[in-house]
Amino acid sequence: MLRTQFEEELDKLHNQFYAMGTEVLAQINRTVRAFVSHDRELAQEIIEKDEIVNNYEVKLEKKSLEIIALQQPVAHDLRTVITVLKASSDVERMGDHALSIAQATIRMKGEVRLKDVEEEISKMGRAVKLMVEETMHAYIKGDDEKAREIAASDKDIDAHYDRIQALAIERIKENPEAIIAGKDYFQVLTYLERIGDYATNICEWVVYLKTGKIIEL
């Protein structure tokens, strides 16, 4: 089958978006690892790589707008472009939050740390990473059923969030010196929780891509 130049452009856009998602997934993975292993060098690497994610976003936005303006796509083709245009901001913000966690890692050098809290944050980080991974799979397969399932699983992330906050409060009460690290624990928890929200947003766009329906998951 011969493919038109337009179809090729759409495929490229689709793949570039997936590549951006993969990059952010790696950033999330790295940033949680750096945070819990107090690895400032790795954190620095994440900060430097944030530029890659931002460049993807600008490139994808430009390309999407160019396709809309010049090709005036319709139906499923238009939805493909719109999904990339909208969801690329969600992916970029996940990257932003990975960056914020890396910055916290660098700030925290030498502070009193809470080992059990960090272990729980590591678990939550893995759950968030898995959610983002599944979201990108659902996107690349255009699987709207799976997207709905993934969005529903965001409540597990929220459960981690509530549980770990309560744990951190207890530990800081016992050990007030840990408040400096504690501030970063609370903020890192917030960032991870929001990454889950962004994954949910992307799931909504997967449903739109497949069905044309704008929904709230």
Add this chain to the structure above:
Amino acid sequence: MLRTQFEEELDKLHNQFYAMGTEVLAQINRTVRAFVSHDRELAQEIIEKDEIVNNYEVKLEKKSLEIIALQQPVAHDLRTVITVLKASSDVERMGDHALSIAQATIRMKGEVRLKDVEEEISKMGRAVKLMVEETMHAYIKGDDEKAREIAASDKDIDAHYDRIQALAIERIKENPEAIIAGKDYFQVLTYLERIGDYATNICEWVVYLKTGKIIEL
């Protein structure tokens, strides 16, 4: 001058987006007031009103996509629609963060509070509100110069953020019982700081609306 139905649709979209912005501005205003005055009733009201903001977003997305699909707008008209399509997510997330602050207000009943930290949060809240207000003005006037200025002022919000975090850490060290409220202070600070980031994003879209250029401010 006779206006076409298409022009009227575009004007309506533009005005609806501004109305959404005004609603979120009111939410930010209310939520900071509720938080620092420990007003759980007002916080409850904010939680109920979040639905209005979400409905605006869904409506604006649907309308934007309909215009793109059916009217195939070009040049400035296309930019008007794209700006609404993209920036409405930023406005909705500001609303989300206002909601999260209201939820913190309700949680905090009866906890040990830190008066001076709350006064500083109130000041930061006013600065954030002002930034969002100016952003919506720049949008409605299509003032890209002003949009660039507003985005540059985000560093003042960041300065508030750093200063108040340091203050809260000091106070909690002196008074470890305040850690429960402290957790919410740190998270509310993060929400306010992110609202500033969303305002910066909208400023980028105002520049795009006026100049057609995708930039990072």
